[in-house]
Amino acid sequence: MENNLSHIFERTFSSLEEFADFISETLEGPVTIEDRNHRLLAYSTHEKYTDEARVSTIIGRRVPEKVINKLWRKGIIPTLHEKAEPVQIPEITEIGLGSRMAVSITKNNDVLGYIWIIEGNRAFTEHDAFLLKEAANKAVTQLQQVQSRTKEQERSRQEYFWRLLTGDLQNEHAIQEQLSTWFPSMPNSAAVIVLEANEEITDTMDKNITYLITTSQKVKVLFKTREQHTIILLAEPLQPQSKEGIRWFLQDFMLLLEERFGVSTIEVGCGRLNSSFMAVKDSYMEAMEVIHVNRRLPLHRKSFLFYDELGFYRYADSLIKQKRQENLTDPAITTLEQYDITHNRELLKSLTVFLQNDGNMRKAANALHIHVNTMAYRMNRVEEIINVDLNNAYQKLSLLLEISLEELKDR
Amino acid sequence: MENNLSHIFERTFSSLEEFADFISETLEGPVTIEDRNHRLLAYSTHEKYTDEARVSTIIGRRVPEKVINKLWRKGIIPTLHEKAEPVQIPEITEIGLGSRMAVSITKNNDVLGYIWIIEGNRAFTEHDAFLLKEAANKAVTQLQQVQSRTKEQERSRQEYFWRLLTGDLQNEHAIQEQLSTWFPSMPNSAAVIVLEANEEITDTMDKNITYLITTSQKVKVLFKTREQHTIILLAEPLQPQSKEGIRWFLQDFMLLLEERFGVSTIEVGCGRLNSSFMAVKDSYMEAMEVIHVNRRLPLHRKSFLFYDELGFYRYADSLIKQKRQENLTDPAITTLEQYDITHNRELLKSLTVFLQNDGNMRKAANALHIHVNTMAYRMNRVEEIINVDLNNAYQKLSLLLEISLEELKDR
DNA sequence: CACCTATTTGTGAAATTTCACAAATAAGTG
DNA sequence: CACTTATTTGTGAAATTTCACAAATAGGTG
Numbered sequence: 053m054e055n056n057l058s059h060i061f062e063r064t065f066s067s068l069e070e071f072a073d074f075i076s077e078t079l080e081g082p083v084t085i086e087d088r089n090h091r092l093l094a095y096s097t098h099e100k101y102t103d104e105a106r107v108s109t110i111i112g113r114r115v116p117e118k119v120i121n122k123l124w125r126k127g128i129i130p131t132l133h134e135k136a137e138p139v140q141i142p143e144i145t146e147i148g149l150g151s152r153m154a155v156s157i158t159k160n161n162d163v164l165g166y167i168w169i170i171e172g173n174r175a176f177t178e179h180d181a182f183l184l185k186e187a188a189n190k191a192v193t194q195l196q197q198v199q200s201r202t203k204e205q206e207r208s209r210q211e212y213f214w215r216l217l218t219g220d221l222q223n224e225h226a227i228q229e230q231l232s233t234w235f236p237s238m239p240n241s242a243a244v245i246v247l248e249a250n251e252e253i254t255d256t257m258d259k260n261i262t263y264l265i266t267t268s269q270k271v272k273v274l275f276k277t278r279e280q281h282t283i284i285l286l287a288e289p290l291q292p293q294s295k296e297g298i299r300w301f302l303q304d305f306m307l308l309l310e311e312r313f314g315v316s317t318i319e320v321g322c323g324r325l326n327s328s329f330m331a332v333k334d335s336y337m338e339a340m341e342v343i344h345v346n347r348r349l350p351l352h353r354k355s356f357l358f359y360d361e362l363g364f365y366r367y368a369d370s371l372i373k374q375k376r377q378e379n380l381t382d383p384a385i386t387t388l389e390q391y392d393i394t395h396n397r398e399l400l401k402s403l404t405v406f407l408q409n410d411g412n413m414r415k416a417a418n419a420l421h422i423h424v425n426t427m428a429y430r431m432n433r434v435e436e437i438i439n440v441d442l443n444n445a446y447q448k449l450s451l452l453l454e455i456s457l458e459e460l461k462d463r
Numbered sequence: 464m465e466n467n468l469s470h471i472f473e474r475t476f477s478s479l480e481e482f483a484d485f486i487s488e489t490l491e492g493p494v495t496i497e498d499r500n501h502r503l504l505a506y507s508t509h510e511k512y513t514d515e516a517r518v519s520t521i522i523g524r525r526v527p528e529k530v531i532n533k534l535w536r537k538g539i540i541p542t543l544h545e546k547a548e549p550v551q552i553p554e555i556t557e558i559g560l561g562s563r564m565a566v567s568i569t570k571n572n573d574v575l576g577y578i579w580i581i582e583g584n585r586a587f588t589e590h591d592a593f594l595l596k597e598a599a600n601k602a603v604t605q606l607q608q609v610q611s612r613t614k615e616q617e618r619s620r621q622e623y624f625w626r627l628l629t630g631d632l633q634n635e636h637a638i639q640e641q642l643s644t645w646f647p648s649m650p651n652s653a654a655v656i657v658l659e660a661n662e663e664i665t666d667t668m669d670k671n672i673t674y675l676i677t678t679s680q681k682v683k684v685l686f687k688t689r690e691q692h693t694i695i696l697l698a699e700p701l702q703p704q705s706k707e708g709i710r711w712f713l714q715d716f717m718l719l720l721e722e723r724f725g726v727s728t729i730e731v732g733c734g735r736l737n738s739s740f741m742a743v744k745d746s747y748m749e750a751m752e753v754i755h756v757n758r759r760l761p762l763h764r765k766s767f768l769f770y771d772e773l774g775f776y777r778y779a780d781s782l783i784k785q786k787r788q789e790n791l792t793d794p795a796i797t798t799l800e801q802y803d804i805t806h807n808r809e810l811l812k813s814l815t816v817f818l819q820n821d822g823n824m825r826k827a828a829n830a831l832h833i834h835v836n837t838m839a840y841r842m843n844r845v846e847e848i849i850n851v852d853l854n855n856a857y858q859k860l861s862l863l864l865e866i867s868l869e870e871l872k873d874r
Numbered sequence: 875c876a877c878c879t880a881t882t883t884g885t886g887a888a889a890t891t892t893c894a895c896a897a898a899t900a901a902g903t904g
Numbered sequence: 905c906a907c908t909t910a911t912t913t914g915t916g917a918a919a920t921t922t923c924a925c926a927a928a929t930a931g932g933t934g
Contacts, residue, residue: 324794360794363861370781383735383771396931397881410856411821413921423883428922430881445821446867449860450774456857807901808911824891834913839892841911875934882929890921899912904905 060183061190068094068194075187079180081152081172082106085191087165088259089266090115093198101172104148117269122147124312132156133163136188138181153181155188157195162259164195209234213275213286217244219333227329231274239274240292241327244335245285245302248343250317252280260313270301284339286332289325295358298322302357319343322358335359341366350459364453368460375457382454384438391437399437400455402430407452411442471594472601479505479605486598490591492563492583493517496602498576499670500677501526504609512583515559528680533558535723543567544574547599549592564592566599568606573670575606620645624686624697628655630744638740642685650685651703652738655746656696656713659754661728663691671724681712695750697743700736706769709733713768730754733769746770752777761870775864779871786868793865795849802848810848811866813841818863822853 060078065071068085076083076096083096084106092113095106108116122144123129131139136158143151153176157165167188169176212230215221232238247261261283265273275286289297302320310316321342323335338359345365346355356362375381388400402420406427409415417427431442440447471489476482479496487494487507494507495517503524506517519527533555534540542550547569554562562582568575578599580587623641626632643649658672672694676684686697700708713731721727732753734746749770756776757766767773786792799811813831817838820827828838842853851858 363857364864367778367782367785370785371778374778374781395880408856410854410859424921425884425923426882433881443821445819445863446774448821449863452856452860453775453864806910835891836893836914837912844911878931878933880929880931882927884927885925886923888921888923890919892919893917895915897912897914899910901908901910903908 061186065194068198069096071187071191071194072096075167075169075184078187079169079176079183080174081169081176083170084109084168085157085165086115086168087195087198088163089263090120090166091266093165093195101150101170103150103170105150106168106170108148112269114269115267116147117267119147119149120267122149128154130312132166136185138184138188140176140181153184155184157188157191159192159196164192164199167191209275210277213277213284216275216286216329216332217277217284217336219330222330224328224330231329235274239272239288241325242274242286242288242329242332242335243295243298243325244323244332244339245287245298246321246336246339246343247283247285248319248321249281249315253278253283257313257315258283260315261309264305264308264312268301268304270297270304284336287322293325293327295322295325295360298325299357319346319355320357321346324359344369348460353459364456368457371453371457372461375461381458382451384440384451385454385458387438388434399430399434402427403434403451404455406431406442407448407455411448472597476605479609480507482598482602482605483507486578486580486595489598490580490587490594491585492580492587494581495520495579496568496576497526497579498606498609499574500674501531501577502677504576504606512561512581514561514581516561517579517581519559523680525680526678527558528678530558530560531678533560539565541723543577547596549595549599551587551592564595566595568599568602570603570607575603575610578602620686621688624688624695627686627697627740627743628688628695628747630741633741635739635741642740646685650683650699652736653685653697653699653740653743653746654706654709654736655734655743655750656698656709657732657747657750657754658694658696659730659732660692660726664689664694668724668726669694671726672720675716675719675723679712679715681708681715695747698733704736704738706733706736706771709736710768730757730766731768732757735770755780759871764870775867779868782864782868783872786872792869793862795851795862796865796869798849799845810841810845813838814845814862815866817842817853818859818866822859 061074065074072083072085072094073096082100082102084092085094086109087093092109092115095110105116105119109119120129123141126144128139128141132154133156136156138153138155141149141152141154143149151171152168153171154166154168156163157167167184169184216227221227228238249257253261258278262276265276265285271287271289273285273287275284277284287298287301289295291297302322306318306320309318321339321344323338323342324331326332326335342356342359342362345362345368348368349355349365356365359366385400388403392398392400402416405419406413406416409419413424413427413431417424420427434440435442440451442448472485476485483494483496483505484507493511493513495503496505497520498504503520503526506521516527516530520530531540534552537555539550539552543565544567547567549564549566552560552563552565554560563579564582564587565577565579567577578595580595627638632638639649660668664672669689673687676687676696680701682698682700684696684698686695688695698709698712700706702708713733717729717731720729732750732755734749734753735742737743737746753767753770753773756773756779759779760766760776767776770777796811799814803809803811813827816830817824817827820830824835824838824842828835831838845851846853851862853859
């Protein structure tokens with residue numbers, strides 16, 4: 053009989069929907085089929101039993117982010133990735149997930165998608181699991197078809213994205229026209245995000261990154277493309293004109309990339325939000341500049357995410373270039389350094405912390421674990437030694453600038 | 464008899480000293496002869512009557528600065544310049560100057576030098592004045608001889624100076640060797656000073672400037688040369704390694720140039736002090752850079768004198784160039800500007816003053832003649848509108864930098 | 875070691891800044 | 905004009921910073 057039943061999927065299905073319905077009827081439970089990024093591909097109809105998670109998935113055409121996150125944290129998705137066998141998933145009420153069974157659709161160790169089936173009025177048996185496994189095998193062909201179609205679309209979109217990135221497209225109106233064919237609701241504004249890895253980005257890595265990008269629902273990624281070391285996105289924030297969604301997205305992204313896939317050597321940067329698509333090129337440059345600056349930043353300094361936030365670091369290149377040309381270190385800094393060496397003191401360090409703390413004695417002293425009066429004393433000495441006035445905004449600006457540039461220069 | 468006496472100077476004198484002695488004997492009073500810059504050329508011996516001013520002049524081989532200043536302020540030197548006639552000078556006790564008579568040695572309206580004679584036990588008569596005038600006429604030839612000699616020396620020194628300025632001389636030891644022939648006490652350190660006029664520097668202007676430079680005893684000018692619009696000096700401060708003498712000198716210089724000769728359209732800059740003469744070239748560049756920055760500075764900002772004090776303005780060129788290239792005005796500034804226009808406010812101005820006053824609410828408020836709380840309120844608004852933290856040193860640095868660059872950009 | 879100077883820390887009063895609140899004024903809108 | 909909102913100014917208490925002074929400590933020198 054097992055032998056017999058193992059062939060029930062050996063027929064043709066005219067669509068994924070029909071296939072879903074067939075599984076649903078066979079195993080007596082509502083079925084959803086997702087692609088590798090948890091985007092809904094098909095779902096069965098006439099379900100008697102359903103749950104909140106499934107409803108949201110169908111409504112949003114993707115599995116809600118919190119559900120995905122939960123399933124990761126519970127170790128369910130990793131298990132699905134590791135072994136191509138059906139997994140029983142107990143109820144998780146917090147996310148409205150009823151008891152169900154799932155299996156990954158795998159070809160050559162590569163996950164193409166997932167089949168989910170909710171437990172109806174009877175518990176799933178060993179045999180049900182066996183059948184689900186068979187269904188997953190059968191689904192491989194179906195999914196490959198779907199994916200080859202999307203891949204083709206993807207190619208033409210990538211090409212277009214490159215034309216945007218390189219500023220090849222000069223007619224805003226024409227761009228809008230083209231974009232409206234892909235995005236029914238015209239994007240309000242978008243920024244380029246660049247992810248740059250140290251090593252070459254492998255297919256696996258790309259898949260992981262794509263996975264995080266598409267499962268995250270904090271931003272809408274309009275375009276995505278990939279080069280040797282970098283992945284480039286055009287992202288639209290959910291709240292129009294607000295970077296904050298993008299910030300969350302990127303912070304989450306970095307965290308999850310490390311947590312789930314152990315990738316931590318990736319640098320990100322984001323250009324400015326812009327409502328004109330002619331500005332995509334600029335935004336791209338800006339994102340690259342952010343990464344460039346981050347790579348030079350001393351390790352103890354927090355990386356920048358947005359071009360807007362670079363402040364004077366935006367000019368770092370020009371400045372360092374001029375410094376190198378003139379082979380010039382600021383006389384004040386040199387003097388202090390010299391003094392520190394011959395007198396075995398830490399005045400430059402103290403000054404640095406003082407300036408970094410906005411000239412706040414107390415904070416600076418705390419940062420160095422010294423008494424406020426000590427800090428004050430030292431700053432007095434500094435004023436004497438390099439003949440500056442630490443109440444003068446321009447002098448402080450110049451010093452902090454020089455010090456910050458020195459930090460960058462060597463890297 | 465007058466006719467007769469008018470020819471008493473028609474003989475040859477083997478030296479200026481002999482000439483001075485002859486005048487002294489004829490008019491019965493101690494005589495000093497100075498060049499156009501009040502440097503001592505010769506003085507009579509066997510003086511019975513003398514005064515403090517004369518003694519200091521002889522000891523220092525130049526008229527003391529305070530004496531010159533006093534004589535200017537009393538209008539005596541201007542009178543000497545205006546008319547080539549002897550002038551009676553009453554006693555001025557403050558500067559130890561006894562009663563005397565003076566005349567300028569003039570050729571074609573050009574002052575070559577001065578003869579001074581102190582009143583002995585008898586008052587000078589009209590006739591004495593006449594004789595002094597005759598002596599001055601005779602002195603023209605003598606001085607021209609002296610000056611053609613110094614001019615030749617001057618030429619070779621100027622040539623050498625140019626080689627220093629252009630970095631043509633590469634052997635520090637050889638330079639020291641050469642310099643020691645000119646300066647018995649080897650200069651300890653020196654800086655290049657550049658004076659740049661708006662118009663071409665005329666001979667008169669040059670003479671006036673040279674006059675001020677040589678009569679000022681606040682610095683020792685080792686070299687001086689002149690181009691179309693600029694005069695270049697190599698100056699040694701009297702207190703070794705201290706710019707302060709140079710500062711006084713320059714401040715005085717500017718003041719006197721305006722006061723005495725009505726020249727106010729001159730820009731000055733001073734490079735760094737350096738004890739190596741290989742660095743003269745650098746110091747020259749630095750001085751030029753100071754002038755360059757000053758010329759771009761908004762009018763309400765005080766000019767810089769020293770390269771050391773430029774601070775970040777040293778980078779202004781690079782920065783503005785980059786800004787122009789990227790056609791980038793800081794988004795924060797633009798936003799504020801826009802807000803100010805549409806809401807008819809002055810937030811950018813307020814922010815600027817706030818930052819210029821080192822984030823000191825009280826001072827900033829005073830500068831704008833508004834209440835402190837108003838200032839605080841406005842800065843709160845600024846923080847909201849452009850989303851910055853005005854307690855963050857880097858953000859403040861970036862803002863003040865941008866604002867300062869905007870000031871420069873347009874000039 | 876004694877001695878001198880530079881530095882660090884502690885203490886507390888005086889000066890200054892910050893902050894909340896309220897009143898007055900200005901500016902914009904239907 | 906009435907009404908709302910944004911801005912300016914005033915007031916005073918609370919918090920913070922500054923400052924002077926003194927004591928303790930460290931470092932270097934003869």
